[in-house]
Amino acid sequence: MTNAQHGSAAGETLPPNGAVPTKAIKAIKLRHPWRTFFAIVIILIAALFIYDAGFNRPAYDWASVGKYVFDVRVIGAAFNTLQLTVYSMIIGIILGIILAVMRLSPNPIFKSVAWVYLWTFRGTPVYVQLVFWGLLAVIYQSIDIGLPFMHPWISFKTTAALNAFTLAVIGLALNEAAYMAEIVRAGILSVDKGQEEASKALGMSWGQTMNRITIPQAMRIIIPPTGNDVISMLKTTSLVTAVPYAFDLYTRTRDIASETFNPIPLLIVASIWYLFFTSILMIGQYYLEKRYARGTGMQIERRGKRKFVREVAPRD
Amino acid sequence: MTDVMVRAEGVVKKFGTNTVLRDISLEVKRGEVMCLIGPSGSGKSTFLRCINHLESVSGGRLFVEDDLIGYRQKGDKIYELSPKEAAEQRRDIGMVFQKFNLFPHMTALENVIEAPIRVKKVSKAAATARGKELLERVGLGDKFDSYPAHLSGGQQQRVAIARALAMEPKLMLFDEPTSALDPELVGEVLDVMKELAKSGMTMIVVTHEMGFAREVADSLVFMDGGVVVEAGDPRTVLANPQHERTQAFLSKVL
Ligand SMILES: Nc1ncnc2c1ncn2[C@@H]1O[C@H](COP(=O)(O)OP(=O)(O)OP(=O)(O)O)[C@@H](O)[C@H]1O
Ligand SMILES: [Mg+2]
Secondary structure, rough: HHHHHHOOOOOOOOOOOOOOOOOOOOOOOOOOOOHHHHHHHHHHHHHHHHHHHHHOOOOOHHHHHHHHHHOHHHHHHHHHHHHHHHHHHHHHHHHHHHHHHHHHHHOHHHHHHHHHHHHHHHOOOOOHHHHHHHOOHHOOOOOEOOOOOOOEEEEHHHHOOHHHHHHHHHHHHHHHHHHHHHHHHHHHOOHHHHHHHHHOOOOOOOOHHHHHHHHHHHHHHHHHHHHHHHHHHHHHHHHHOOOOOOHHHHHHHHHHHHHHHHHHHHHHHHHHHHHHHHHHHHHHHHHHHHHHHOOOOOOOOOHHHHHHHHHHOOEE | OOOEEEEEHHHHHHHHOOEEEEEEEEEEEEOEEEEOOOOOOOOOHHHHHOOOOOOOOOOOOOOOOOEOOOOOEEEEEEEEEHHHHHHHOOOOEEEEOOOOOOOOOHHHHHHHHHHHOOOOOOOOHHHHHHHHHHHHOOOOOOOOOHHHOOOOOEEEEEEHHHHHHHHOOEEEEEEEOOOOOHHHHHHHHHHHHHHHHHHHEEEEEEOOEEEEHHHHEEEEEEEEOOOEEEEOOOHHHHHHHOOHHHHHHHHHHO
């Protein structure tokens, strides 16, 4: 009999032999006084810092920040940075998937080619690679299409075919592909072998198995580090000055600052734009992750919005 | 058309230097149910996987109907099949796994209609109608839109059976279909398999369910160490095993 009283804490359910229904527990919530204390301390420190930055530090020059954050040159440069990021990530992801599949294929030639690629592009700094791409026209004056040792069918001058922006995208993309390949490979390997077997046993081809069964499941593992890479790429674009390409957000604000002899507000301007893009990318990542959580019991719920704020904000 | 669905002639399978199947010869007739029993590591799964060419045999011949599995014979030369040809051989051999291997990112119904749509190029509407029929047949008429994670083991295995049936197979292979299930869920899966056997499906079943073997199987094969030790009518073999290895094994599981 005592069992029934211990049994359900839910309160709604009737005990099995129809005796008195158990009551819902009305407990006094556990309090966390120290959390409140620390929150207040941190808020106070933050308020002091902001007050100080706003009124006591002329070097921040907030008036200039306000003036330059929507300057046409800055907005144009922000857009260039966004384009550099998007193009090089798209190419990097596609190439990365190809490299990952090559590394996992049973073909020893594919495997070695992919391995050498990774060895080269992960083993050298992206800055050095970008300088190399900038010097491409010095090494290869013209780009020829045709058979070796014969007069080329098509030939054009390297400097004419590839401008600094294109070279920057190529440099960033090829470097990124090496990292994406490892992310994709880890994702594919994380999928249970039984999945491929079941798919094969149904008569599905290797390609169908990859597209419909393996990759969709690997996505759950692939997306979080890829999101990380996109954000990282957004910031790596500041290195394209090595090509040299001078119209990305960081290089452009630096150049403006060297005209005005006032670097600090322009650094803040650049930071504001980087943070703005990063925030948008984080929202995109959240929804992609939910999309590929199908079947894991973690799909988007009705209260999605509130959960979003909780999950994207740093956890305690 | 021949009466024989599966014919193994001296099948040998090696993994490197480890010989897992040595000279397996047996026959399964159309519409028959064969149960395969034997201790762990005796090569039962390997033999099933050879039948639909998830593993390729290293020696001997394996035929399903009149198709040589995994190879093509021209004169006295034998050629390996391309992946595409192998996939074609597999599509009318259904397989059910111990661990279900449902696609977790698809609902029950999506699991069932995937292969007919992709492989057989059946229209989505037709595949869906047929898929619903099959899920109803295995008693899951109310679970079309459930993801595998929200189904019990028994329900998952029944979806897996429906998924295999959706390809209209001529032969079904079951590799310990109830071994991963809680005891109270075994019955519901065996019931579906019994119904399938009654409908005339040719089946090869690796199982430890001797009750099922006795009741449903037309023949029973006991394997040990990669060879067929004893084969025959299940009731006879179970009641009166001839070989001492069979006796030893049965005394442990019965
Ligand atoms: N892919 C593989 N590579 C190497 N050895 C393997 C492979 N698959 C199976 N084996 C070996 O083959 C032998 C037979 O394995 P198999 O899985 O066919 O046994 P089984 O009869 O199904 O056993 P169980 O009842 O445990 O499932 C085992 O010794 C196993 O180690
Ligand atoms: Mg096995």
